[in-house]
Amino acid sequence: MEEKIKIGFYALTSCYGCQLQLAMMDELLQLISNAEIVCWYMLDGKSLEDEPVDIAFIEGSVSTEEEVELVKKIRENAKIVVAVGSCAVQGGVQSWEQDKNLEDLWKTVYGDGKVKFQPKMAEPVSKYIKVDYNIYGCPPEKRDFLYALGTFLVGSWPEDIDYPVCLECRLNGNPCVLLERGEPCLGPITRAGCDARCPAYGIACIGCRGAIDYDVAWFDSLARVFREKGLTREEILERMRIFNAHNPKLEEMVEKIFGGESQ
Ligand code: SF4
Ligand code: SF4
Ligand code: SF4
Structure with missing residues (x-):
């Protein structure tokens, strides 16, 4: 047997x-x-x-x-x-x-x-x-x-997810709480796989699935949108810390989003 x-x-x-x-x-x-x-x-x-x-x-x-x-x-x-x-x-x-x-x-x-x-x-x-x-x-x-x-x-190895929550959110046609309501949604920098569960209910993502790899998130467009909506570096950093406090690149990531400029 x-x-x-x-x-x-x-x-x-x-x-x-x-x-x-x-x-x-x-x-x-x-x-x-x-x-x-x-x-x-x-x-x-x-x-x-x-x-x-x-x-x-x-x-x-x-x-x-x-x-x-x-x-x-x-x-x-x-x-x-x-x-x-x-x-x-x-x-x-x-x-x-x-x-x-x-x-x-x-x-x-x-x-x-x-x-x-x-x-x-x-x-x-x-x-x-x-x-x-x-x-x-x-x-x-x-x-x-x-x-x-x-x-x-079955003796194989599962793949990892390397794209952000925004991708699933857009595919599902949810209204964007960041663009439309100016809420600090972390979907652009959070690993997908939840089918954009929170934005689907009109709630901004708090990043529970962890920050996506540093070099694949869409930093340039994100920086522009965060700034346009009046969100500060401190607000985004504090929000990301909820589920990413141990991410060694967290501060570097937020620094890159905000381009080193004071808010
Ligand atoms: S609601 Fe959030 S996850 Fe959905 S597209 Fe907007 S920023 Fe991305
Ligand atoms: S907080 Fe978690 S479940 Fe909700 S949208 Fe973000 S990653 Fe998905
Ligand atoms: S708090 Fe921890 S144990 Fe509880 S559901 Fe979330 S990840 Fe799982």
Whole structure:
């Protein structure tokens, strides 16, 4: 009998929304017949985190010292490591205040509350281990996950998306909230794949799928539009930090958009 592909789902610090999204997919049952789920606490409390797996899916940001050790262990035991969702890929919204002091943040939220773990500032999984593939979004789209898992299960490798949300938005014929209402939509510099979900409801994109590669976004036209609409460098930078606080090119990118001119 053919050996099944072993899969593990692991959760770090997160809202568990990505896992929930995956657990609720009927389509998963069809794919999973070719696989064995070795670890997934949300579905089975007796899951073993130490078992070797072919594919490890990791949700959440690395936000405790214990999680640093956990991701290293997962990497040692897995042939392929996939970061799932904005928390795992970019560090999530919990990385927004990177420039603040952990103790001050802790006191603001928990006061003098004590915990059994050693907290640290939230960081993406790739900060500590090699990640082989990213599934973007907060939470990711079902089809992204099914595409990645299905492709791995047939022994191939999924492609990455290298075009911005604007492309899908234009194809869907949504009114542009940036051009028509002057709202700070990050669609031009955010990785597509969500079918322009937010602009489809008249809401400006906040970049949950992460900034698209620096050299493919449309900086020149974007700079002109942002300026025309009276949006400042600080406004755009602050908005991009929500989901891109760890992007090493963030400031450079915003600098390029605004051409180094003071606003
Ligand atoms: S990426 Fe979003 S949905 Fe997924 S765990 Fe993080 S906050 Fe929750
Ligand atoms: S609404 Fe946003 S995503 Fe859509 S075209 Fe305008 S800028 Fe791009
Ligand atoms: S439009 Fe932007 S914020 Fe909304 S789901 Fe897509 S990438 Fe995320």
